[in-house]
Amino acid sequence: MAEFKVQKTYKEINEKIKKGKVVVVNAEEMIDIVEEKGAVKAAQEIDVVTTGTFGAMCSSGAILNVGHATPKMKISRAKLNGVPAYCGLAAVDLYIGASELPDEDPRNTVYPGEFKYGGAHVIQDLLSGKPVLMEAWAYGTDCYPRKYLKKELNLHELRNAILFNPRNAYQNYNCAVNSTRRTIYTYMGALKPLFGNATYSTSGQISPLLNDPYFKTIGVGTRIFLGGGQGYVAFYGTQHVFDVPRSPNGTPTEGAGTLCVIGDMKKMDPNWIAAASIQGYGVSMYVGIGVPIPILNEDMARFTAVKDADIVTQIIDYGGDYPKGIDRSLGTVTYKELKDGLITVQGKEVSVTPMASYPKALEISNILKEEIQKGRFYLGEPQATFSQL
Amino acid sequence: MIKKRMVLRFSKKTWNQPIVYRLVKDFDLAFNILKASVFPKEASLMVLEISGDEAEFDRGMAYLDSHGVVYEPLEANIKKDEERCIHCGACAAVCPTGALAIQRPEMKVVFDTEKCSGCELCVKACPPRVIVATLSSNEVQ
Structure with missing residues (x-):
């Protein structure tokens, strides 16, 4: 470890948090600090850099333990406000997936579908303190004889409500365009014909996984801001890829790492979880995630100083290539260009809008910063890094 | 004038x-x-x-x-609920007049009602559905 001029441990930083002496900045502020002082001096001065993201993350959901009624019941089918929940677990454990739809939803039969209510809305209603009507069916057993139950669920009355999202916080994501002659409706929003517009979905320079591109500090057990409460990185997320093309600063040039996250829903806040109806596509959920990055050494200072101009992504045609599974990029763009709102695709000037919220992501990084400064949030040292799994 | x-x-x-x-x-x-x-x-x-x-x-x-x-x-007929707006930008992608636009560098979604033509494309494009238009209800009270 002699290769580093600055060396800090999680324990030392947590000790500083305890004493109220920790120095925390957000990932936006870190850019200028490293530019002015250099990575070594920045690493000496700064202990933690906070990041944030607030984007649509379909691969999300909640584990609910709805408690027993008398007589008891082993639920085999359940609907929450009409939205089916997965019941292939123990008697009264359910999993409500964010993108699940009521059976009656017309989906895309009237194109483009509206997708007014789904699993994410059930989660949002619970978080907002609204009652959710559960209807449950069972075949009945000697130990669990009840066959039907209709009851109102309230978040505070549930025995457990655990947000458990298998794939969140994508490290990088495509910039979407449409080459066809009609408007298409995708999870990247509405895309107008003949490259009429472009969309992207990341908070870029303040996004958690772009500030620790090699997962040096983010691993199993990292404590995070999740939906307004404290949550944890449970594992790498589904579709997580490590061996990807990278820019000289280490950031991947296409979709790469993901996180599987978990946290107690009862401590979350509906300001940081928003149900989303994506026209023509389905229901999704905006999830607010913030990850504190410990500045253990000057490398971490360098990584967290990454800026939009130095992060790139690929322009992907969602009208043709993407649905057909053709792996082709129409070009590379930086997040600076995307954020400025104008890119060139196949010789045409195309206006760009985001799908993820930068203002909300920045707010998350600031909340996390304050929580750490006030000694209410301690760093969780990973029990395993993803490369060890 | x-x-x-x-x-x-x-x-x-x-x-x-x-x-x-x-x-x-x-x-x-x-x-x-x-x-x-x-x-x-x-x-x-x-x-x-x-x-x-x-x-x-x-x-x-x-x-x-x-x-x-x-x-x-x-x-008076088309409103964005500023409290619930998450500033994602999905509405700005479909707005044909630029009434809904991204204010840079803050990246906030701003609604300039003077540019709005009342097309209502934003209503269903908004993921949290915070834009409410009452233009479709033709009934005279």
Whole structure:
């Protein structure tokens, strides 16, 4: 470890948090600090850099333990406000997936579908303190004889409500365009014909996984801001890829790492979880995630100083290539260009809008910063890094 | 000179009268149709950008009153709930007039009602559905 001029441990930083002496900045502020002082001096001065993201993350959901009624019941089918929940677990454990739809939803039969209510809305209603009507069916057993139950669920009355999202916080994501002659409706929003517009979905320079591109500090057990409460990185997320093309600063040039996250829903806040109806596509959920990055050494200072101009992504045609599974990029763009709102695709000037919220992501990084400064949030040292799994 | 975007609601009785013609002829008001939904013997709706002399504009509106046409500024008919807006930008992708746009560098979604034409494309494009338009309800109260 002699290769580093600055060396800090999680324990030392947590000790500083305890004493109220920790120095925390957000990932936006870190850019200028490293530019002015250099990575070594920045690493000496700064202990933690906070990041944030607030984007649509379909691969999300909640584990609910709805408690027993008398007589008891082993639920085999359940609907929450009409939205089916997965019941292939123990008697009264359910999993409500964010993108699940009521059976009656017309989906895309009237194109483009509206997708007014789904699993994410059930989660949002619970978080907002609204009652959710559960209807449950069972075949009945000697130990669990009840066959039907209709009851109102309230978040505070549930025995457990655990947000458990298998794939969140994508490290990088495509910039979407449409080459066809009609408007298409995708999870990247509405895309107008003949490259009429472009969309992207990341908070870029303040996004958690772009500030620790090699997962040096983010691993199993990292404590995070999740939906307004404290949550944890449970594992790498589904579709997580490590061996990807990278820019000289280490950031991947296409979709790469993901996180599987978990946290107690009862401590979350509906300001940081928003149900989303994506026209023509389905229901999704905006999830607010913030990850504190410990500045253990000057490398971490360098990584967290990454800026939009130095992060790139690929322009992907969602009208043709993407649905057909053709792996082709129409070009590379930086997040600076995307954020400025104008890119060139196949010789045409195309206006760009985001799908993820930068203002909300920045707010998350600031909340996390304050929580750490006030000694209410301690760093969780990973029990395993993803490369060890 | 003033220029205003107005929503005009016609009842089953007034739908077939040449009311907009009178606005031009009698009050020298210019109009630009932004949206029209007119059906025989049904309550109908028009969104017009009306411009002209201020006093004449007021007289023109009084004329609408006297003929049972209900009118309101367009901005009263389309609203973004600022409390619940998550500033994702999905609406700005579909807004044809730039009324909903990204304010840079903050990346906040701002709504300039003066540029809105009342097309309502944003209503269903908004993921948390925080834009409410009452233009589709043609009924005269």
